[in-house]
Amino acid sequence: MNPPAVVAVAYSGGRDSTALLHATLQAARHSGVQVAALHVHHGLSPLADDWLAHCQDQCDRWAREGLPVNLLHEHLHLKPGRGQSIEALARTARYAALRRLAQQAGAGIVLLAHHRRDQAETLLLQALRGAGVAGLSGMPAVAERDGLTWARPWLCQPREAVEAYVRRHRLPHVDDDSNDDPRFARNRLRLQVWPALLDAFPQAEATLADAAAWSQEAAACLADLAALDLAALQAGARLQVASWRALEPHRARNALRAWLRGKGGEAPTAAELTRLCDELPGQSPATWTLKTGVLRRYRGWLTFEPLCDQGQAASAPPREAVVRITRAGRYALPGWGGQLVVRRVTEDGVALGRLGQLRLAPRVGGEQFQAGAGRPARALKKQYQAAGVPAWAREGPLLYDGEQLVFAPGLGVDERVRAAKGEAQVSLEWVPQAAAASEPARPARKS
Known part of the structure; x- marks a missing residue:
C-alpha cells in the first residue's frame, strides 16, 4: 500500500507537537511524502501571535534544511458566552479548524501528539465527571471522522520519552501560559493532583492508560451488542417500544443509549437515560425534550428529531417554489x-x-x-x-x-x-x- 502523499500534524508549537512534527519530518525526508503543519490561532491569549510567528519561523528553518514541511494556519475569533466552558469551546473549534486545514492541504490523515500521560489524565477527568464506559475509554489511537483519519501514534509513549526526544534534538518550543491556570479542570488535575498521585502510586500513568484500553474493548463489545439488539427493534428511523421493553433492563438501556447517540450524535446523560427508561413504557403519545433533540412516542414507536442549530435556522434559505x-x-x-x-x-x-x-x-x-x-x-x-x-x-x-x-x-x-x-x-x-x-x-x- 502506498503511503499518503500528504500527512498533516497538529502543531501548536508546544513541546509535544514540536517533537511529533520533527519525528514525522525525519520519517518523511526521503519518502516523497509532504508534511503539512497545522496551526490553530485561538485568539484567546495575548501571546498567540508570538506562537504563530515561532511556528512559522521553525517551519521555515526546517524547509531550508530540506525537510518537506509547509505550515498552514487559521485564526479563530472565539468569544465564550456567559457560563460557557472555554475549554470545550476551544476544543470544538480547534478540531473543526484542523479538519478544514487538513482538507485544504489535501491530507487524509492528521497526527495528534497526545501521549500516555494525556490518556491517563483523560480517564481520571472522565471518571470524575461520572462518565460511562465510552468516556472511560479515553482517546482512541486511531479514529475515522469527518472524512479524515485522526491518529495518535504516541499514545502508548510515556511523557518522559517525549521530553527526552526534545532534549536530544534540542528542539525549541513555546510554553502556553494558560497551562498554569487552575481555572481549567485538566490544569488542576495536572498541577495539584497528579504529583501526589504519582508519589503514592508511581505506576499510575501506565495502569490508568491500561484501564482506558480495557474500557475501549468493553465499549466495543457494548456497541456490538447494541447493534444486534437494534437490528430487531428498528424499522427505518423508528424504534418499537414493545420489543425494546422485552429486553433485559441493562440491554434495554444500552440499546436506547446507542440508538439516541446514533440519532443525535451524543449519548443522553445518566439522568436522562434513567428518566426515559422509567417513562417510555407508556401507551399514549408523549414527547421528551433532551439536550440534543426531541424524542416522541406515537402508536408504540419512538422517533427522534435533532434540535436545529439556531444560527442555521436564522439564516435558512427561502422555500423553493x-x-x-x-x-x-x-x-x-x-x-x-x-x-x-x-x-x-x-x-x-x-x-x-x-x-x-x-x-x-x-x-x-x-x-x-x-x-x-x-x-x-x-x-x-x-x-x-x-x-x-x-x-x-x-x-x-x-x-x-x-x-x-x-x-x-x-x-x-x-x-x-x-x-x-x-x-x-x-x-x-x-x-x-x-x-x-x-x-x-x-x-x-x-x-
Whole structure:
C-alpha cells in the first residue's frame, strides 16, 4: 500500500507537537511524502501571535534544511458566552479548524501528539465527571471522522520519552501560559493532583492508560451488542417500544443509549437515560425534550428529531417554489429543510414525464388526497389520521402538477396520478434534513 502523499500534524508549537512534527519530518525526508503543519490561532491569549510567528519561523528553518514541511494556519475569533466552558469551546473549534486545514492541504490523515500521560489524565477527568464506559475509554489511537483519519501514534509513549526526544534534538518550543491556570479542570488535575498521585502510586500513568484500553474493548463489545439488539427493534428511523421493553433492563438501556447517540450524535446523560427508561413504557403519545433533540412516542414507536442549530435556522434559505425532476436521485430542498428522494419503480409510482415542473406548497387546509384505487378522495387531514401519521411526520412540501396534488409527505403518491402499467415511473419520499445529512443530494432546480 502506498503511503499518503500528504500527512498533516497538529502543531501548536508546544513541546509535544514540536517533537511529533520533527519525528514525522525525519520519517518523511526521503519518502516523497509532504508534511503539512497545522496551526490553530485561538485568539484567546495575548501571546498567540508570538506562537504563530515561532511556528512559522521553525517551519521555515526546517524547509531550508530540506525537510518537506509547509505550515498552514487559521485564526479563530472565539468569544465564550456567559457560563460557557472555554475549554470545550476551544476544543470544538480547534478540531473543526484542523479538519478544514487538513482538507485544504489535501491530507487524509492528521497526527495528534497526545501521549500516555494525556490518556491517563483523560480517564481520571472522565471518571470524575461520572462518565460511562465510552468516556472511560479515553482517546482512541486511531479514529475515522469527518472524512479524515485522526491518529495518535504516541499514545502508548510515556511523557518522559517525549521530553527526552526534545532534549536530544534540542528542539525549541513555546510554553502556553494558560497551562498554569487552575481555572481549567485538566490544569488542576495536572498541577495539584497528579504529583501526589504519582508519589503514592508511581505506576499510575501506565495502569490508568491500561484501564482506558480495557474500557475501549468493553465499549466495543457494548456497541456490538447494541447493534444486534437494534437490528430487531428498528424499522427505518423508528424504534418499537414493545420489543425494546422485552429486553433485559441493562440491554434495554444500552440499546436506547446507542440508538439516541446514533440519532443525535451524543449519548443522553445518566439522568436522562434513567428518566426515559422509567417513562417510555407508556401507551399514549408523549414527547421528551433532551439536550440534543426531541424524542416522541406515537402508536408504540419512538422517533427522534435533532434540535436545529439556531444560527442555521436564522439564516435558512427561502422555500423553493418549483422542483424539476428528470431522473431518479436525491433533490435537495434546503428551504423546506430536507430532500426529495426519487426512486425508479415498476408499479404504484407516478409517471416520470409528469414531474418536469412540480409546484411546492405548504398545507393550508382543504386539500384532497386519494389513498387507493376505488377509495374516495378525502381531506388530507383525515387521511393522515386514518394512516396514523403523526403531526411531525407530516411536515414538508406538498407537490402539485398544476392544481392536481401529486405527493404528500407521510402518505406518498396520490392514487389519481398513478402511472399506467409499463410506463416509466418513480416513487417519491420526503426525507427531513436531519435524516438525510449523511447522504449526498442532487440540488433542486429552481424557477
